Amino acid sequence: MKIRRTLVRRTLATAVVAAVTAPVVLLSVTPALADAKPSAALQTQTQTQQGEQGEQDKPSIEELEKAAEKAQKAYDDAVAAGKAAQVVLKAALSDEAPLTVAAKNARKEAADAATAKENADKALTDAKAALAALPETATAEEKAAAEKAVTDAETAALSAEDAKATADEKAATAGEVASDARVAAAREYSKVQDATKEALKAKEAADKALADAKEEAQPDEPECVFESKLSTVVTGLPSKIVAGSTTDFSLRVTNGTDKTLGEVSPYVYFHATDKSGYNVIDDAFHLQWSTAASPAWKNVGEDGYGGSISPLKAGAHADMKLRLKVDAKAPAGDGLAFVAGNYVNGDESCGGNLPGEYAFELLAAGSVADDVDDAKPGKTRPQTPDNRPQGVTSTTPVDSGNAVGTGSLASTGSSSALPQFAAAAGVAVALGAVAVFVVRRRKADSAA
Structure with missing residues (x-):
């Protein structure tokens, strides 16, 4: 099946939902699959025969061009x-x-x-x-x-x-x-x-x-794949953020694969609701990015992308400074910061990791945030050795200066051709992930 770069957002967002629901889905469909094997095999054989016959009956492109010309006339x-x-x-x-x-x-x-x-x-x-x-x-x-x-x-x-x-x-x-x-x-x-x-x-x-x-008839384009060894880790984001404040934190992108990634785009998106859990207040968050190579603060686009890294060699990492400004009128609530990364190589192959979620509490303007720790990566998705919430295993300190390793953060925005999957992926898991976070917080508060 062809998966073009322009469709990566939809593909990866669907995969995020599948990752969240995978255990339940597998348990529910396994018996049905077992019962359906004989008929499925027969159906596959029939479809194959029909497909071969259909291939023989298909008109050629030249014939279709003549038909199109005739229809046009x-x-x-x-x-x-x-x-x-x-x-x-x-x-x-x-x-x-x-x-x-x-x-x-x-x-x-x-x-x-x-x-x-x-x-x-x-x-x-x-x-x-x-x-x-x-x-x-x-x-x-x-x-x-x-x-x-x-x-x-x-x-x-x-x-x-x-x-x-x-x-x-x-x-x-x-x-x-x-x-x-x-x-x-x-x-x-x-x-x-x-x-x-x-x-x-x-x-x-x-x-x-x-x-x-x-x-x-076109040749298949390289498929975009999930790359769990491309990690995006946030450091310095507080677990409590006061409305009307400005917060600086860092994002490190690490290429844990054994190959160079052509162009990597970090993604950061803030999603939150008020205490009711129903009213979305994403518009209250305004994010900027900066690096030592490009020190002037620049706005992160509405799609969640700022600068890009080109290239990022195997084992290398690059850092980005981020600045979050929250509207003073924002109500108290709970939120998640989604971070991810995706890449496009020169041969058009592409991919990226699943968004990691960092939970935080939004306090009303004028509040005093005491005993604030860094926001922790969420665990709303099933964990496997190759799919941990981003940042869970990383202990590498973040260098807020120049990008290190072999990658350098570009001073321009991300390429318009990049597969901006993380925006869709973030939206796909945002409501469910925030709901889980809010429920857990309320249970913890009631238990205390």
């Missing part, structure tokens, strides 16, 4: 079709669309025909009224003229009625044609949009398949 064509359909839809919805203009003109003709019919009907009514109003003394010529006027008005009214019916039908048809054209354009645009979405999905799937195949 299909998507580009779909996008172009979508733009064209959008133009058609916009034109169909426009007031200047030919069918829309024709429908508008037909509606005006129908309105004019309706007005003409109203006028013809009024003329017929007036003609009939004039005929009825003739006196008895009217001459035959006057009666004939009035009767002709009624006949002519009736003919005109009938003609106007026919014209109105024709205009109404024309307007209705023109309106339906224009409406159908708008609906058809909208439906076509919707279809093209759906086709574009599907083409995009196909393109993304083809791109992913190609990327996955290229990733799989």
Whole structure:
């Protein structure tokens, strides 16, 4: 399995949790593993056969590249079709669309025909009224003229009625044609949009398949490993710290392996809660680092890293001075200082140790800390010969001057390419470790 340096934080943090819970997990799963051996073997054999068949059926990178190019072209064509359909839809919805203009003109003709019919009907009514109003003394010529006027008005009214019916039908048809054209354009645009979405999905799937195949074809990178013989030991950190105070202490990084480590990054992070054990107050802690080679105090980053050591030879160690400032408004509580180290070699191999925990009590501002000893390394993880809490076996004094051995602390911050596993690891164990520490302290207080 490939473990890239950018994933070291996640990998090592997971391992920290596993280290804390290992005994319980092993006890609970051992019987199940014993019962599952035959079926597991059969399953493994089946998976192997399927895997071999799958390897034969896998398309080549060249084939996947062609598929990706084809999917890209299909998507580009779909996008172009979508733009064209959008133009058609916009034109169909426009007031200047030919069918829309024709429908508008037909509606005006129908309105004019309706007005003409109203006028013809009024003329017929007036003609009939004039005929009825003739006196008895009217001459035959006057009666004939009035009767002709009624006949002519009736003919005109009938003609106007026919014209109105024709205009109404024309307007209705023109309106339906224009409406159908708008609906058809909208439906076509919707279809093209759906086709574009599907083409995009196909393109993304083809791109992913190609990327996955290229990733799989890359040679395995060196795995990042745990290195228990890389030790990080704190000296001079008091077991009681008063809010509002400034505390200086030291960190020594020792390469206990038989090989040179290319670039080593020390990690220090302070985690604490108030006395309730629930409210995290990490933001109250501000840490700086300094060395004789780089005496000016510099802030430790939010990721917990300050300077770096490059290289650190086998058996050598290097020291760093640290300065902790605690906000005066910080409440009393309990906390842990996490310290660790990780490294990256020139061949990209990398690794690091598990964070060591140094427990301390945070006192409210103005408190007097009497009989203060150095903070002791925690023992919240199972101990083995190769995995002791950091600093438990070290008796080497810390030199607060220049880095000694063959490593020298760089004056710049740690490389952005370093596998910053300790931040995640510290977070992974912080809550559990502090909870254990608080519970133990309360039990001790109640027993006293």
